[in-house]
Amino acid sequence: MTTKTRFAPSPTGYLHVGGARTALFSWLYARKHGGKFILRIEDTDIERSTQESVDAIFDGMNWLGLTHDEGPFYQTQRFDRYKEIIQQLLDQGDAYYCTCSREQLDQLREQQKANKEKPRYNGKCRAAEHSSDVEAVIRFKNPVEGEVVINDLVKGDIVVANKELDDLIIARSDRTPTYNLTVIVDDMDMGITHVIRGDDHINNTPRQINILKALGAELPQYAHVPMILGSDGARLSKRHGAVSVMQYRDDGYLPDALLNYLVRLGWSHGDQEIFSIDEMVELFDLKDVNVSASTFNSEKLLWLNHQYIMNSTPEHVAKHLAWHMKEKGIDLANGPELVGIVKAQRERSKTLVEMANASDYFYQEFETYDEKAAKKNFKQDTDLVLQRLMDKFSQLDTWNGERLHQIVLDTAEIMGLKLGKVAQPLRVAVSGAGVSPAIDITLSLLGREKTLARMARAIEFIKEKNNS
Numbered sequence: 001m002t003t004k005t006r007f008a009p010s011p012t013g014y015l016h017v018g019g020a021r022t023a024l025f026s027w028l029y030a031r032k033h034g035g036k037f038i039l040r041i042e043d044t045d046i047e048r049s050t051q052e053s054v055d056a057i058f059d060g061m062n063w064l065g066l067t068h069d070e071g072p073f074y075q076t077q078r079f080d081r082y083k084e085i086i087q088q089l090l091d092q093g094d095a096y097y098c099t100c101s102r103e104q105l106d107q108l109r110e111q112q113k114a115n116k117e118k119p120r121y122n123g124k125c126r127a128a129e130h131s132s133d134v135e136a137v138i139r140f141k142n143p144v145e146g147e148v149v150i151n152d153l154v155k156g157d158i159v160v161a162n163k164e165l166d167d168l169i170i171a172r173s174d175r176t177p178t179y180n181l182t183v184i185v186d187d188m189d190m191g192i193t194h195v196i197r198g199d200d201h202i203n204n205t206p207r208q209i210n211i212l213k214a215l216g217a218e219l220p221q222y223a224h225v226p227m228i229l230g231s232d233g234a235r236l237s238k239r240h241g242a243v244s245v246m247q248y249r250d251d252g253y254l255p256d257a258l259l260n261y262l263v264r265l266g267w268s269h270g271d272q273e274i275f276s277i278d279e280m281v282e283l284f285d286l287k288d289v290n291v292s293a294s295t296f297n298s299e300k301l302l303w304l305n306h307q308y309i310m311n312s313t314p315e316h317v318a319k320h321l322a323w324h325m326k327e328k329g330i331d332l333a334n335g336p337e338l339v340g341i342v343k344a345q346r347e348r349s350k351t352l353v354e355m356a357n358a359s360d361y362f363y364q365e366f367e368t369y370d371e372k373a374a375k376k377n378f379k380q381d382t383d384l385v386l387q388r389l390m391d392k393f394s395q396l397d398t399w400n401g402e403r404l405h406q407i408v409l410d411t412a413e414i415m416g417l418k419l420g421k422v423a424q425p426l427r428v429a430v431s432g433a434g435v436s437p438a439i440d441i442t443l444s445l446l447g448r449e450k451t452l453a454r455m456a457r458a459i460e461f462i463k464e465k466n467n468s
């Protein structure tokens, strides 16, 4: 049988890292077994579902490269099918109309609480045989005897006695289906073999199994993945910082670094920290997923991102850097190939945002000099140093890093200055600030025209300062 997994988000917000990790585990499991990964949008909560969220989920999945093989399916387009199944359950005596009012149910709950019993529906309408034309919800007739066993691939066997479960509402009084019904119909129709999802759904699972059994459906295997906690031990949420996948893109993370971080969050393979996608697919197994919750560690994610920036091919990093440069409104046609920028900046950039911010002067004029750097490096006679460099640079027939470097060395020697007193003012002159890649690399990337123009600008600036 083909392995089929699914990711079934409710589109009520952005794709968050917890959802992305569930999606990743499902995706990896399908890929590992040569199976199929299905994307299903659980949009039956019309009030809270938005197209914006649907798009945000697609964007997140695309950016992470978690491609689906079937779908996206929308539950709102399958209402006829859910109706059909609800009718089938009614016809075969596994569901019934329930007319108990809210007040009656509240009263029942109060009573049960007072008796220190677990609040649950008492099955009052089970035998009433209400007809379809009354105002009623539809409940599933849960078995009263026996137990449900979930052979959970992460948590191990979980046994729940049927007497602990009550008769679940599968359709509201307007006859729209509820979550547990839609999920099982879809899992059944879509041939899902492995339901991998957050362990916040574990209480739903025995109920879902019972409905599937009533329909004579093949049961999928279940794997409930523990939740992700913030550094304070509370469930990961916005107040711990970024939780939206796309926020990580905006903050300068590479998708592969985030995937690598997410795969290690609750799963391990010995001491290995860095996994290519191919390695993840090869090594991932549900049996190695931790049983307990894991803690999100932003520092470690940042470290991983830097590793990926340094060790991925410069072409790959450049592709993602291009997005950030465009976001900043930079026209890449006005400067060097981005691959060169990546090679020059990757050691010093932990994120692509840092890299982009440290590289804009290669493409566009900076407005002003960094105040501190200018004060420290543009001294009274610095214009003379820059002028000599400029004269020599202008005479070069080829704009070559080695030759440029040699001119900087010679100038320092001839003028009796320490190297820093030559290279550093030059750096401020061409980049506007005191930090840049090695000066020969900076000048090579910048090119002859921009370098000379900026040197002329700096000389003017220093002269004006001297005169004021």
Ligand code: GLU
Pocket: 008, 009, 010, 042, 183, 196, 197, 198, 201
């Ligand atoms: N739509 C549910 C959610 O977003 C997931 C349902 C499932 O995976 O079974 O929490």
